[in-house]
Amino acid sequence: VSHLLGIKYLQKSDIDLIFETADHFKEVINRPIKKVPSLRDITIANLFFENSTRTRLSFELAEKRLSADVVNFSAASSSVKKGETLVDTVNNILSMKVDMVVMRHPNPGAGVFLSKHVNASIINAGDGAHEHPTQALLDSYSIRERLGDVAGKKVVIVGDILHSRVALSNIFALNKLGAKVKVCGPLTLIPKHIESLGVTVEPNLEKALNWCDVANMLRVQNERMEVSYFPSTREYRQQFGVNKQLLNSLDKEIVIMHPGPINRGVEITSDVADSKQAIILDQVENGVAIRMAVIYLLASKIKQ
Numbered sequence: 001v002s003h004l005l006g007i008k009y010l011q012k013s014d015i016d017l018i019f020e021t022a023d024h025f026k027e028v029i030n031r032p033i034k035k036v037p038s039l040r041d042i043t044i045a046n047l048f049f050e051n052s053t054r055t056r057l058s059f060e061l062a063e064k065r066l067s068a069d070v071v072n073f074s075a076a077s078s079s080v081k082k083g084e085t086l087v088d089t090v091n092n093i094l095s096m097k098v099d100m101v102v103m104r105h106p107n108p109g110a111g112v113f114l115s116k117h118v119n120a121s122i123i124n125a126g127d128g129a130h131e132h133p134t135q136a137l138l139d140s141y142s143i144r145e146r147l148g149d150v151a152g153k154k155v156v157i158v159g160d161i162l163h164s165r166v167a168l169s170n171i172f173a174l175n176k177l178g179a180k181v182k183v184c185g186p187l188t189l190i191p192k193h194i195e196s197l198g199v200t201v202e203p204n205l206e207k208a209l210n211w212c213d214v215a216n217m218l219r220v221q222n223e224r225m226e227v228s229y230f231p232s233t234r235e236y237r238q239q240f241g242v243n244k245q246l247l248n249s250l251d252k253e254i255v256i257m258h259p260g261p262i263n264r265g266v267e268i269t270s271d272v273a274d275s276k277q278a279i280i281l282d283q284v285e286n287g288v289a290i291r292m293a294v295i296y297l298l299a300s301k302i303k304q
């Protein structure tokens with residue numbers, strides 16, 4: 001059985017194939033009839049053990065536009081609340097003839113664990129602070145769309161790197177695609193040995209922005225912190241927030257990204273988030289085509 005558990009497990013050629021397939025589906029979903037009949041014989045369960053807006057709706061739309069049958073599961077309203085285990089939950093759902101599972105879970109490695117214990121294709125829709133592979137794919141796809149290519153581009157990931165699955169998956173994807181990557185943020189929110197992943201640390205935001213072609217702005221994930229890693233929101237905003245004045249002071253116009261949800265006025269001001277420099281809603285739009293591509297390619301292996 002094939003899975004998408006993390007970008008770590010992909011080759012560059014896998015990512016290239018996903019992008020080429022997404023190019024086709026992007027054209028499809030811009031037609032008056034946004035659907036193709038490709039996956040009429042596939043049933044997919046979306047299992048969300050953690051909150052989501054973009055990823056959950058994007059997967060559901062991607063599945064429906066491929067004509068798959070879809071069931072949605074939210075842990076908060078399920079028998080997980082009565083003590084049912086993850087493996088029991090998923091095996092019960094699979095016994096209803098489900099072929100593929102999309103799962104978001106708060107525990108790092110939950111997707112890898114599940115893939116070893118159940119007989120279905122698993123797509124990781126975010127596992128704790130570990131990986132969020134489809135987010136990284138749609139991010140690199142959006143860079144490719146805006147700048148023509150990812151190879152050779154300079155990308156800085158700004159913010160709470162320590163708790164961010166988006167950062168880790170982006171680092172893996174950008175490295176595989178030949179981009180140069182820096183991380184920028186409070187040193188308390190940057191993992192100690194991050195250089196071993198092939199990135200450099202730039203603690204000064206202005207220097208980082210002057211270096212890069214693209215800045216991917218991340219949210220501080222207070223929900224993953226037992227203690228506060230930074231003195232205050234006001235200080236964070238002053239040192240690591242992007243605003244229009246700062247962007248206007250740079251030598252060139254850089255591309256601004258954000259995976260969402262945005263904390264407006266903290267890591268990014270509204271005049272930046274809503275500007276032409278920002279491709280935040282393009283990222284969301286591309287998420288549907290990328291997820292269609294991932295599901296289609298995995299389903300083709302189920303059907304073999």
Ligand code: CP
Pocket residue numbers: 051052053054055056126135259260261
């Ligand atoms: N980018 C992202 O994963 O957003 P959601 O948490 O809303 O799915």
